[in-house]
Amino acid sequence: MKIPSRSIFAGVLATAMVLVGSAVQAKSLTLCWAAWDPANALVELSKDFTKQSGIEMKFEFVPWTSYADRFLNELNSHSKLCDLIIGDSQWVGGAAENGHYVKLNDFFDKNGIKMSDFAAPTVVGYSEWPKNTPNYWALPAMGDAVGWTYRKDWFGRPELRAEFKTKYGRDLAPPTNWDEFLQVAKFFQNRVIDGKKVYGAYIFTERGSEGITMGVTNVLYDYGFQYDNPKKPYDLNGFVNSPGAVKGLEIYKQIFDCCTAPGMTNAYMSEGLDAFKSGQVAMQMNWFAFFPGLYKAMGPDKIGFFVNPAGPAGHFTQLGGQGLSVVSYSDNRADALQYMKWFAQPAVQKKWWSLGGYSCLNSVLNDPSFPSSTPFAADFLASMNMVKDFWAEPIYATLLLDMQKRIHDYVVANKGTAQDALNGLTKDWTRDFKDAGK
Amino acid sequence: MALPHASMSAAKIPDMIEVSSAAAARPGQSIRSGGISDRGIAWLFITPTILLLLAINIFPLIWTVRMSLTNYKANMGWMKYRFVGIENYVDILTDPDIWDAMQTTARFVFWSISLEVLLGFGLALLINRKFRGHSFWTTVILLPMMLSPAVVGNFWTFLFQPQSGLFNYVVSFFTGIDPASFQMIGDVKLAPWSIVLVDVWMWTPYVMLICLAGLRSIPDYIYEAAEVDRASVWRRFWSVTLPMVMPFLMLAVLFRGIENFKMFDMVNLLTNGGPGSLTETVSITLKRAAFEKWQTGWSSALAIILFLTVFGAANIYIKVLNSVKRR
Numbered sequence: 001m002k003i004p005s006r007s008i009f010a011g012v013l014a015t016a017m018v019l020v021g022s023a024v025q026a027k028s029l030t031l032c033w034a035a036w037d038p039a040n041a042l043v044e045l046s047k048d049f050t051k052q053s054g055i056e057m058k059f060e061f062v063p064w065t066s067y068a069d070r071f072l073n074e075l076n077s078h079s080k081l082c083d084l085i086i087g088d089s090q091w092v093g094g095a096a097e098n099g100h101y102v103k104l105n106d107f108f109d110k111n112g113i114k115m116s117d118f119a120a121p122t123v124v125g126y127s128e129w130p131k132n133t134p135n136y137w138a139l140p141a142m143g144d145a146v147g148w149t150y151r152k153d154w155f156g157r158p159e160l161r162a163e164f165k166t167k168y169g170r171d172l173a174p175p176t177n178w179d180e181f182l183q184v185a186k187f188f189q190n191r192v193i194d195g196k197k198v199y200g201a202y203i204f205t206e207r208g209s210e211g212i213t214m215g216v217t218n219v220l221y222d223y224g225f226q227y228d229n230p231k232k233p234y235d236l237n238g239f240v241n242s243p244g245a246v247k248g249l250e251i252y253k254q255i256f257d258c259c260t261a262p263g264m265t266n267a268y269m270s271e272g273l274d275a276f277k278s279g280q281v282a283m284q285m286n287w288f289a290f291f292p293g294l295y296k297a298m299g300p301d302k303i304g305f306f307v308n309p310a311g312p313a314g315h316f317t318q319l320g321g322q323g324l325s326v327v328s329y330s331d332n333r334a335d336a337l338q339y340m341k342w343f344a345q346p347a348v349q350k351k352w353w354s355l356g357g358y359s360c361l362n363s364v365l366n367d368p369s370f371p372s373s374t375p376f377a378a379d380f381l382a383s384m385n386m387v388k389d390f391w392a393e394p395i396y397a398t399l400l401l402d403m404q405k406r407i408h409d410y411v412v413a414n415k416g417t418a419q420d421a422l423n424g425l426t427k428d429w430t431r432d433f434k435d436a437g438k
Numbered sequence: 439m440a441l442p443h444a445s446m447s448a449a450k451i452p453d454m455i456e457v458s459s460a461a462a463a464r465p466g467q468s469i470r471s472g473g474i475s476d477r478g479i480a481w482l483f484i485t486p487t488i489l490l491l492l493a494i495n496i497f498p499l500i501w502t503v504r505m506s507l508t509n510y511k512a513n514m515g516w517m518k519y520r521f522v523g524i525e526n527y528v529d530i531l532t533d534p535d536i537w538d539a540m541q542t543t544a545r546f547v548f549w550s551i552s553l554e555v556l557l558g559f560g561l562a563l564l565i566n567r568k569f570r571g572h573s574f575w576t577t578v579i580l581l582p583m584m585l586s587p588a589v590v591g592n593f594w595t596f597l598f599q600p601q602s603g604l605f606n607y608v609v610s611f612f613t614g615i616d617p618a619s620f621q622m623i624g625d626v627k628l629a630p631w632s633i634v635l636v637d638v639w640m641w642t643p644y645v646m647l648i649c650l651a652g653l654r655s656i657p658d659y660i661y662e663a664a665e666v667d668r669a670s671v672w673r674r675f676w677s678v679t680l681p682m683v684m685p686f687l688m689l690a691v692l693f694r695g696i697e698n699f700k701m702f703d704m705v706n707l708l709t710n711g712g713p714g715s716l717t718e719t720v721s722i723t724l725k726r727a728a729f730e731k732w733q734t735g736w737s738s739a740l741a742i743i744l745f746l747t748v749f750g751a752a753n754i755y756i757k758v759l760n761s762v763k764r765r
Binding site for chain 1: 619
C-alpha cells in the first residue's frame with residue numbers, strides 16, 4: 001500500500017502539535033495554602049493567570065489544624081512540592097534564615113513592585129525579616145486580623161434593649177472595651193431566646209495548634225502585655241509577665257468561665273463559626289477572613305461586626321494573614337515570580353477583594369468606596385491599623401507551643417494563677433531563646 | 439522401595455562413623471554431606487533475625503543514646519548540632535512539667551490497672567462457670583480488645599460528644615442529669631476518667647483472658663480436698679483460687695503496666711493531653727517535644743529515661759513475680 005506524502009506530512013504535523021501542546025500544558029505551578037474560603041477565591045482568581053500565561057495552576061490546600069506542621073515539614077525537608085506558598089506571618093523569620101524563601105528585593109526593584117504600595121502593618125507582618133528592615137521575603141497577599149461578629153437581631157430586640165438599659169444604664173450595643181464586653185456577654189449568658197438557651201461569647205480555646213494564643217493576645221495586648229523589652233530585645237521578664245498582662249489574662253479566663261458555651265474547651269475557627277451560625281452565642285471572636293462567607297450565609301439582618309474591644313493600655317488586635325512567597329527549592333522559580341508579578345497588579349488585587357480575599361494593596365484599601373463595600377470592610381481597615389503579631393522568630397513554633405500550654409493550663413484547666421502562667425511562660429521563652437543562641 | 443541409607447556405598451560408612459563420633463564429642467559441630475555443620479546451619483537461620491534485630495532495635499537504641507547527648511533538631515538536619523553531655527538529662531530530671539506528666543501517667547496506670555484487674559478477675563470467675571450462652575457472652579466480652587486503639591479512640595470521642603454522643607444520653611437516662619450539662623473529654627474533673635474508662639473498657643477482657651487461664655490451670659482435686667475439709671466458698675477463694683491465680687494476675691499487671699506506662703494512641707485521640715496539660719501523659723510530652731517542638735536531642739534523652747524506667751521497674755517486678763511463683 002502506498003501512503004500519500006500529504007498524509008505523512010499531516011500526520012507529522014499533528015504529532016508535533018500534540019507534543020508541543022502537551023509541553024505547553026505541562027507548564028504548571030503548585031501553590032500551597034490552607035484549605036478555607038479565601039483559598040477557593042484564589043482558585044477562581046488564578047484562572048485569569050492561566051488564561052494570560054498558559055501556565056496551569058495546581059493547588060495544595062490543607063486544613064488549618066495541620067497547615068503549619070505539613071508545610072513547615074515540606075520546607076524543612078527542602079521539598080519541591082510547592083513552587084509558591086502562602087505562609088503564615090510567623091514563618092517568615094525561619095523561612096528567611098533557613099533559606100526556604102527566595103529573597104524578593106531585586107525582583108521587586110526590577111518589576112516596579114513597591115512595598116510602600118502595600119499597607120505598612122502587612123509589609124512588616126508578612127514580608128520583612130528582620131522586622132522593620134527592608135529585606136523582603138513575601139508579597140503581602142491576604143490581610144487578616146481578629147474581629148468580632150454579633151447577633152444584630154438579638155441586639156435590636158426592644159425588650160432586651162430595655163432590660164439592658166435598666167441594668168447597665170446604657171444602650172445595648174457592640175462593646176468598645178473589655179468591661180462593656182463582659183457586661184454584654186453576661187447579659188446574654190444562659191438567656192433563652194426563641195425557646196433556646198444561648199450563651200454570651202465564643203472565644204478561641206484550642207490547644208493543639210495556635211488557637212488559644214491567637215485568642216488571648218487580643219486581651220493581653222490591650223492590658224499591656226509586650227513580647228519583650230522594646231529597648232532590649234529578648235529581655236522578657238517584666239514585659240511578658242507584667243501586672244497588666246496578668247490582669248489581661250485574668251479577663252480572658254473570666255470570659256471563658258462566665259460567658260462561653262459548655263464544651264468549648266478546645267475550640268477554634270470552625271467551632272466558632274458553627275456556634276454563631278446555629279444561634280448558640282451572641283458574640284463571636286474570629287478572623288476577618290471568614291466574615292464574607294458568614295455574612296453570605298446569615299444575611300444582613302442577623303449579623304453585625306465590630307473591632308476588638310480596647311483596654312486600659314491601648315487598642316490592639318491580633319494580626320493574622322499571610323504573604324505570598326516563592327519557595328527556593330522550586331524548579332519553576334521564573335514562572336512562580338511571574339505569578340507573583342501578576343498577583344501584585346492593582347486590577348488583580350481589586351478582583352481579589354471582590355472575590356472574598358483580603359487585599360493588602362493601598363490602592364484597594366484607600367479607595368473611597370472600600371469602607372462601604374461590605375459591612376465589615378470599615379472594621380477590617382480599622383483593625384489592620386492596630387495589629388500586633390506573635391513572634392516571627394525561626395523558633396516561633398517552640399515559642400507558640402509553650403504559650404499554648406501555659407495559657408490553656410490556666411484558662412481551661414484551672415491550673416495555678418495568671419501570674420504563675422505568665423511567669424512560667426517567661427521562663428520557657430527565656431530558655432528557648434538561650435537554646436537558640438539569642 | 440529401598441531406604442536411602444541402604445543405597446550408601448560401604449566406603450562411606452567409616453566416614454560417617456567418624457563424623458558421628460566427632461558430633462558426639464562436640465555437639466553442634468556435626469558436618470552434613472553438603473559440608474555445612476549443624477552450627478553453621480543454625481547461624482544461617484538466625485543471622486537474618488540477628489541482623490534485623492540489630493537494624494531495627496539495637497542500632498536505633500544506640501543512635502538514640504547518641505542523639506540524647508546533643509542538641510540535634512531533626513527538622514533542621516542540615517544545621518550543625520553540638521555535643522551537650524548530660525545537659526538534656528539534667529534538664530529533664532529537674533523539669534517540674536516532666537514530673538507532672540510522670541504523676542499523671544502514674545495515676546492513669548494505677549486506676550486503669552486496678553479497675554482492669556478487679557473487673558477482669560470478676561469476669562474470669564463468671565466465665566469460668568458453665569452457663570447458657572457461655573460462648574456467646576465470652577465472645578462479646580472479648581470484642582473490645584480485638585479493635586484497634588485508633589478506632590476505639592475515635593468512636594469514643596464521638597460517644598463522648600456532649601451534644602450528640604450516646605454516652606451522655608445513657609448517663610442521663612440512669613441519673614436524670616441533663617445530657618448537655620456535662621462533657622467527659624473537655625471537663626477538668628472528668629477528662630482523666632474518660633481515658634481510664636475507655637482503657638478499662640478495652641483491656642479488661644485481656645486481663646480476664648489471663649485470669650481465666652490461671653483459673654483453668656487449678657486442678658480440681660485441690661477444690662475437692664478443700665471441700666472434704668469443709669472449707670467455705672470464701673475460704674476456698676482466699677486459700678486456693680487467689681494464691682493459685684496470683685502469678686497470672688501479676689503477669690497481667692506487668693503486661694498492662696508496661697503498655698499503659700507508654701500509652702499514647704488513646705490519650706492522643708481522646709484528649710490530646712488536654713484540657714491544658716491535665717491528661718498529658720509522659721508519652722504525649724515526648725511526642726510534643728519530638729515532633730512539634732522538634733527537640734530531637736532532648737526528646738531522645740526523655741525516651742532513654744522512660745526506657746530505663748520501664749526496664750528497671752519490669753525487672754524488679756519479674757523478680758517479685760518469680761518469688762511469688764516459688765511460694
